Amino acid sequence: MYELLVGILVEELELNAGDVRPDSSCEDVGLDSLAMVELSMILQKRHHLQISDDELLKTKRVSEIVRIMEARAGS
Amino acid sequence: MEHQSRRRARGGAAVLCGVGYWLPPLVVTNADLSARLDTSDEWITSRTGISTRRRVTPDLSTADLATEAAQRAIKSAGGGEVDALVLGTTTPDRLCPATAPEVVARLGLGYIPAFDVSAVCTGFLYALAAGVGFLAAGFAERVVVVVAEAFSRLLDPDDRTTAPIFGDGAGAVVLRQGSPDEPGAIGDIILGSDGAHSELIRVGAEGPRGVLENRPGSGVAQYFHMAGRDVFRHAVERMSAAATAAADSAGWRLEDVDRFFAHQANARITSALAHDLGIPAGRAAENIREVGNTAGASIPILLAQNAASGYLAAGHRILLTAFGGGLTWGATTLTWPEVDVVAGQ
Numbered sequence: 185m186y187e188l189l190v191g192i193l194v195e196e197l198e199l200n201a202g203d204v205r206p207d208s209s210c211e212d213v214g215l216d217s218l219a220m221v222e223l224s225m226i227l228q229k230r231h232h233l234q235i236s237d238d239e240l241l242k243t244k245r246v247s248e249i250v251r252i253m254e255a256r257a258g259s
Numbered sequence: 260m261e262h263q264s265r266r267r268a269r270g271g272a273a274v275l276c277g278v279g280y281w282l283p284p285l286v287v288t289n290a291d292l293s294a295r296l297d298t299s300d301e302w303i304t305s306r307t308g309i310s311t312r313r314r315v316t317p318d319l320s321t322a323d324l325a326t327e328a329a330q331r332a333i334k335s336a337g338g339g340e341v342d343a344l345v346l347g348t349t350t351p352d353r354l355c356p357a358t359a360p361e362v363v364a365r366l367g368l369g370y371i372p373a374f375d376v377s378a379v380c381t382g383f384l385y386a387l388a389a390g391v392g393f394l395a396a397g398f399a400e401r402v403v404v405v406v407a408e409a410f411s412r413l414l415d416p417d418d419r420t421t422a423p424i425f426g427d428g429a430g431a432v433v434l435r436q437g438s439p440d441e442p443g444a445i446g447d448i449i450l451g452s453d454g455a456h457s458e459l460i461r462v463g464a465e466g467p468r469g470v471l472e473n474r475p476g477s478g479v480a481q482y483f484h485m486a487g488r489d490v491f492r493h494a495v496e497r498m499s500a501a502a503t504a505a506a507d508s509a510g511w512r513l514e515d516v517d518r519f520f521a522h523q524a525n526a527r528i529t530s531a532l533a534h535d536l537g538i539p540a541g542r543a544a545e546n547i548r549e550v551g552n553t554a555g556a557s558i559p560i561l562l563a564q565n566a567a568s569g570y571l572a573a574g575h576r577i578l579l580t581a582f583g584g585g586l587t588w589g590a591t592t593l594t595w596p597e598v599d600v601v602a603g604q
Contacts, residue, residue, distance in 0.1 A: 221491045222531050
């Protein structure tokens, strides 16, 4: 899931690959509120992971987003 | 997703034969805005893709913008008679009367029918549909469709989420009667609205209080508000669906589209939309960096600028899509004709 997320952040949201690590803060990576909406839409539409932008906006770190993705994929 | 599809007239078509645009001369940079707002060039550019925008000065009205753009479009069309004028605008100079009749008078077009259309950032496609309708019904042989926006007049100067985004300007096209196989023939126009979300993009306060405050004489400042995150989602979904429907109607695959003209709301919306549709890289026209979000005038300004630069050339299959307050949305297709363009500064 981490690799999936990194792929989306770098290739689709065009964020800087060098900024993305599991312990990176969402802010440092460039995940502002609009980017979280985009991420939510991509996860829902292309990867069938129903995660709302409200849920994503509550996360502080990249690792937290990965945890939600893993939990949602398993359910 | 539901759409209201406007079909072409039986046998005939509306054909684009002229295009023009005009931008007010005052340029406002991100640095200018950062001097008074808690923002920065980096913040504005990274969130919106905008570096500069044009703004009307107090001596310029919406009628001024519309007249300049329409004049250029009529010249582009080789002059000639005009039988009707449709003005799309979110910023009419008065609540009453419409601004369109004054534009007709200033253009010296006589006593032809003229009216305003209000669909915010979808204004061009709605006004285009109205113009196509006049031609289809036989009410006119040639119609000017002009969109003019002085959105800066609606903005809260202290709101850093909206003040940097909008720019002022006008764009216009001339339509004539023709045949559906001609270059310039307007394809089926996909239009839709969703009033259940009318609060997401609005002028004035939310709910019933906003309606009361919008009455003349209320003395309450009326500013533009937009719920950015919700609008982003609706915009990408509705424009994606409308654009797909318009391309299908034209019998085109999305990879057949040579040039993609999306309303310039935000560079990231355009990018997300192009990704969603699978439009090949390098085919999406953009001007948001220089002129900001010019609301309903966005698409005709883009068409005129890109026709002037040669990025848009005769024979190109083009797909247009827009989304705006209402909520409203729309899309259409055409193959670009040979047309001279008058630069609009």
